[in-house]
Amino acid sequence: MELNADFSQRVVVHGDETEWLTSPIQGISRRMLDRIGDEVARATTIVRYDEKSQFSPHVHTGGEEFIVLEGVFQDEHGDFPVGSYIRNPPESSHTPGSEAGCVIFVKLWQFDPSDRTHVRLQFDKMEALADPDRPGVSVTPLYKDERENVRIETWDAGAEVDVASENGAEILVLEGGFEESGDRLRPQSWLRSPIGGRVHAKAGPSGARVWIKSGHLRFVEPPKVA
Numbered sequence: 001m002e003l004n005a006d007f008s009q010r011v012v013v014h015g016d017e018t019e020w021l022t023s024p025i026q027g028i029s030r031r032m033l034d035r036i037g038d039e040v041a042r043a044t045t046i047v048r049y050d051e052k053s054q055f056s057p058h059v060h061t062g063g064e065e066f067i068v069l070e071g072v073f074q075d076e077h078g079d080f081p082v083g084s085y086i087r088n089p090p091e092s093s094h095t096p097g098s099e100a101g102c103v104i105f106v107k108l109w110q111f112d113p114s115d116r117t118h119v120r121l122q123f124d125k126m127e128a129l130a131d132p133d134r135p136g137v138s139v140t141p142l143y144k145d146e147r148e149n150v151r152i153e154t155w156d157a158g159a160e161v162d163v164a165s166e167n168g169a170e171i172l173v174l175e176g177g178f179e180e181s182g183d184r185l186r187p188q189s190w191l192r193s194p195i196g197g198r199v200h201a202k203a204g205p206s207g208a209r210v211w212i213k214s215g216h217l218r219f220v221e222p223p224k225v226a
Helices: none
Strands: 011-014 028-037 041-049 058-060 064-075 078-081 084-088 092-094 102-108 119-122 137-144 149-155 160-163 167-180 183-185 189-195 199-214
Touching (some): 011 028, 011 183, 041 064, 078 084, 078 119, 084 137, 119 137, 149 167, 160 167, 183 189
Antiparallel strands (some): 028 041, 041 102, 058 092, 084 119, 137 149, 149 199, 160 199, 167 183, 167 189
């Protein structure tokens, strides 16, 4: 399966307009944003867990990164409420589920194969730092290495914001909204800007809180299936 698999193109997907598709696991459904592959895939997805739903134990051969948008995500490593950011590196394993139900935004098979760094943060409890070079912008760093920069940004109402995207960028709206290149993005809207693209956004009247990953589109490869 290929969905939004041309990474030279700008893409906007509104989560609330995207159909929930059933997964092979009962009680778990997905809104697919981009995908290369079938059940083993390089994928960006919004995933919904119904109450008391659970995946079987599995290994993330290509790594998994996610943020919790609604409810509480659970596995043997803990309970992760809204505002949690998790990186499970390649070869890590877990048994994910949710007693009360939850919604997560998840990216699969997008790690350096040698990465073994676990990250478990609750960004709602972290301090946001004003960006001295961009008025009206505060930044909560989540993860940074030579491949990518992941953070939460808060934009004041009406702020005009440039997002560095020379090597590609993705933005997911968590709260509020913004306009960019004629599109109006709202909670669970997702924007992917290609390498060489330019993101110039204007926050809406209530401002915006967004998750951003940048620099990573230099490393787009489909998963290697044995």
